[in-house]
Amino acid sequence: MNKVPGSQWNASETEDAARLHLLSPAEAMEKLGQSSRPVIAYGEGIYVVDTKGRRLIDGPGGMWCTQIGYNRHEIADAIAQQALRLAYNSPWYTTNSPAAELAARIAALTPGDLNRVFFTTGGSTAVDSALRFVEFHNNVLGRPEKKHIIVRREGYHGSTALTAACSGRAGNWPNFDIVSDRISFISSPNMRFAGGKDEAGFLDWLVDEFQQEIARIGADKVAVFLAEPLLASGGVIIPPKGYHARFKAVCEEHDIVYISDEVVTAFGRCGEWFASEKVFGVVPDIITFAKGVTSGYVPLGGFAISERLLEKVSGDKAKGSHYSNGYTYTGHPVSCAAALANIGVIEKDGILDHVREISGYFAERLHSLTDLPLVADVRASGLVGCVECLIDRSSADATDIDKRIGARIDAHCAELGLIVRPLGNMCVMSPPLVITRAQIDDMIAILRQGILRTAVEIEQGELV
Incomplete structure (x- = not known):
């Protein structure tokens, strides 16, 4: 198996080390040592690539922080x-x-x-x-x-x-x-x-x-x-x-x-x-x-x-x-x-001007998701936004099943090329500030598919 870029180990060795020796934030202790989180190998621009070779849009911008993007010399x-x-x-x-x-x-x-x-x-x-x-x-x-x-x-x-x-x-x-x-x-x-x-x-x-x-x-x-x-x-x-x-x-x-x-x-x-x-x-x-x-x-x-x-x-x-x-x-x-x-x-790079110019488009594209059956609310300011999902969109409170929606959407989106930050029933997006309109379109298209796939799982009783 190929080496992980910047490491002497291959992907399997790296994942095993993480599984056996890392204690990560918000660790589910019942499953400690049973699996590892996806290992990110490198990043470029608004994208990261994991050890399996998946190229993913970094929807959360790391943890709200990768303003200028990855691989800036x-x-x-x-x-x-x-x-x-x-x-x-x-x-x-x-x-x-x-x-x-x-x-x-x-x-x-x-x-x-x-x-x-x-x-x-x-x-x-x-x-x-x-x-x-x-x-x-x-x-x-x-x-x-x-x-x-x-x-x-x-x-x-x-x-x-x-x-x-x-x-x-x-x-x-x-x-x-x-x-x-x-x-x-x-x-x-x-x-x-x-x-x-x-x-x-x-x-x-x-x-x-x-x-x-x-x-x-x-x-x-x-x-x-x-x-x-x-x-x-x-x-x-x-x-x-x-x-x-x-x-x-x-x-x-x-x-x-x-x-x-x-x-x-x-x-x-x-x-x-x-x-x-x-x-x-x-x-x-x-x-x-x-x-x-x-x-x-x-x-x-x-x-x-x-x-x-x-x-x-x-x-x-x-x-x-x-x-x-x-x-x-x-x-x-x-x-x-x-x-x-x-x-x-x-x-x-005029990044503040870019954010002010593109933030309206970011909000508009997020709000385009309100036609989906699970989407109860969308909120955005600058380049940070949230899509809140509820099975009963008229309710103000999330049920236990609702609180698992975000994780399912994130899992589907990862398969399609996007990292989402799931917070219970909410999907938070705060991409690198250098994101373009075309990349916003890609991000929203994947998020739409993730929400639709999760809605089908709910209809089929798979999310219980």
């Missing part, structure tokens, strides 16, 4: 050159040129006065570190009771102990110990659960619920509201127009920090460097980012923070304090060099 060269020049420095005692330059570049791209950047290892640690800054901030200000975090059902913020507790997808919780004494959840801004209200009426209801939750806890105890601009892993839930500005105004009234979790939406996914202000109408106090900052080539995350917040706990007001949160790989020079190269490619 600009990024690989930048990584190699920086690794040879300086592979590592200790962020506790020194810094490096790529980290300093990247911080300045990001500060120039953020809205408002978010001019200082802290680097982490990825999205989970970015959100965790931002929340820890809010804790630090209130402790220095002499407000140790102001620590409560308000988040939303169906939101997702990471896999550290704290960020997992802030993630409102209950399916992530079983058999883990979830911190809950200072975290509370308010409703998802999903219009499917508006109970007959129009968009404006639903928004008023959501704002009122937020205000009531603050009153219940006590404004002197609520520290932060943490929200994705759109709820990505919750199924690309797009809030009513004006939602974020209304919630930010409530936060300002009660001296609550507003964190915009842009781990998914930043660096072009919605056609802007950061989506908070230009797409969703809010200038937050802190923005978290990861994923698209390097287009997934190497791990990197971080947060940008308002000068207004920093001013309260720095200089003469610091009281001798240190923001001692940090990581071995904070500001890693190779990752920061990759991010600088990634930003360069996005600028050189």
